[in-house]
Amino acid sequence: MxxxxxxxxxxxxxxxxxxxxxxxxxxKIVDADVASRKAVEKGSEGLAQVKAVFGDEAIDENGEMNRQYIGQQVFYDDEKREKLNAIIHPIVREIMEAEKAHYLSEGHxxxxxxxxxxxxxxxxxxxxxxxxxxxxxxxxxxxxxxxxxxxxxxxxxxxxxxxxxxxxxxxxxxxxxxxxxxxxxxxxxxxxxxxxxxxxx
The missing domain is CATH 3.40.50.300 (P-loop containing nucleotide triphosphate hydrolases)
Structure with a gap:
């Protein structure tokens, strides 16, 4: 088992x-930090949601999440941090649960x-x-x-x-x-x- x-x-x-x-x-390692990056990767639904909440500045010139800007927004503001977590956490959980289920199905x-x-x-x-x-x-x-x-x-x-x-x-x-x-x-x-x-x- x-x-x-x-x-x-x-x-x-x-x-x-x-x-x-x-x-x-x-x-087999399922990494929360890797899943967090995947949740808001370029072109993802998660990143679109972040942009909708935090505005155009949330996306950098490469089309990726502007981590410095978002960090400044949420570090001292609990309400904004909760909004960000409400977007990212469910996606991260979904990614990690899918990986876990895949590895368990193979007996790892x-x-x-x-x-x-x-x-x-x-x-x-x-x-x-x-x-x-x-x-x-x-x-x-x-x-x-x-x-x-x-x-x-x-x-x-x-x-x-x-x-x-x-x-x-x-x-x-x-x-x-x-x-x-x-x-x-x-x-x-x-x-x-x-x-x-x-x-x-």
């Missing part, structure tokens, strides 16, 4: 690295890679929730280094999500990522072995 795992974490906890490792172990174990899984109340849509965990101080350090952010911006991004400690109490499996990629790989493989998922690569 194929399983559906919800993979989540906080910003800069290493979730994308874990998704890549799981892919190498034969899991599926990983739903969803950064805001708990924030959007999606834990009921998966069999188990796996969380990639690190400390908030490491999250801040990684964000500053990776995205060249100020400490204030890094903290703002992290604190806009449910805290990683609270998420760790809500998850079925917690994968620690405090150190090197090798250690992360070993921690993940220990989980896979314990759960009976360990497959030959």
């Amino acid at each position: 194929s399983k559906v795992i919800g993979l989540t974490g906080g910003i800069a906890t290493g979730k994308s690295t874990v998704a890549e490792l799981l892919k190498a172990h034969g899991f 174990d599926v990983v739903m890679d969803i950064p805001l899984l708990f924030e959007n109340g999606l834990e009921e849509t998966v069999d188990e929730v796996w969380l990639v965990y690190t400390s908030p101080s490491i999250q801040i350090d990684r964000l500053i280094e990776r995205n060249n952010m100020s400490i204030e911006d890094a903290k703002a991004r992290i604190y806009s999500q449910i805290s990683i400690d609270k998420k760790s109490r809500m998850a079925d499996v917690v994968i620690d990522n405090f150190d090197t990629k090798l250690e992360l790989k070993q921690n993940l493989e220990a989980v896979l072995a314990e759960k009976g998922y360990l497959k030959d690569i």
